[in-house]
Amino acid sequence: MIGKLKGTIDEIGDDYVLVDVHGVCYEVFCSSRVLGRMGSVGEAIVLFIETYVREDQFKLFGFLTALEREWFNLLQSVQGVGAKVALAVLSTLTPSELANAIALQDKTAVSRAQGVGPKVAVRIVTELKNKAPAFAGEASANIGLKQELGEGVAAAPVADAVSALTNLGYTRDQAANAVAAALKTAGEDADSAKLIRFGLKELSR
CATH class of the missing domain: 1.10.8 (Helicase, Ruva Protein; domain 3)
Incomplete structure (x- = not known):
């Protein structure tokens, strides 16, 4: 399994980047937020990788931080959320914004992501309510208060x-x-x- 790639940017596409690691180019699928924050062709890059191996495909998904990768996996624990939808959510919200939205039970913020309908948004904020604090990152300081607000007990x-x-x-x-x-x-x-x-x-x- 590939956990991290260190190399140079060979090409940036609409939803992927080619990372040249000593002459071998890896195609890595990324959120639009990650693609927008990486450098230009020829520049060095380090990506945290989640490897997907299926009978009919082998895919690499890349993230600039380990926290983003953790959220990518956490989102997919929700029924109806696959890799494509998880990337769409992370294209729309940063990890801290996502943690805040879940704590506040703000399904409207989550539903702004492409491909996330009202039902999926409700499942995300509901099913991840108790898991979000552990993945809150920089948002952790106020997460308790926001959960109280989201649950209507503040x-x-x-x-x-x-x-x-x-x-x-x-x-x-x-x-x-x-x-x-x-x-x-x-x-x-x-x-x-x-x-x-x-x-x-x-x-x-």
């Missing part, structure tokens, strides 16, 4: 503050991050008005 001032900020045009994720930061400054017993005020300061930075 304290009233917190829920009201997030709702107010969302009504002002911020995404639920942005609002939740701002209120989480506001809680640290204003204190756990702050009322919604104070959380909104401090949250807006966070959002204006």
Whole structure:
């Protein structure tokens, strides 16, 4: 099994990259986000690889971080999600954005990915709810609060503050991050008005 490739970029296609490793070119399928973040032809590249071996095919899927690869596999544990849909989700959302969407039960954010219908989006945010914290990466700091919001059990001032900020045009994720930061400054017993005020300061930075 191939776990990682280190080489140079030989060619970049619509959904793949050819990686030249000492004269042998490997075709690696990647999300559009990964393809957009890699360098140009001739530049060095390191990709974390997930190898698929089937009776009729041998495919390599590439990621810039081990965390992206972990999410790729985790997404496919959901019924109806294969490699193509998993890549589409990772083309639309970063790992931290995906962890936040699952914690907030934000199926709308997940359904923005190509090929992800409402039913699949609901399954993703529902079935991965308890697994997401372990794969949250940089989003892990506020994941507990976001899960409370997603499950509707957050304290009233917190829920009201997030709702107010969302009504002002911020995404639920942005609002939740701002209120989480506001809680640290204003204190756990702050009322919604104070959380909104401090949250807006966070959002204006």
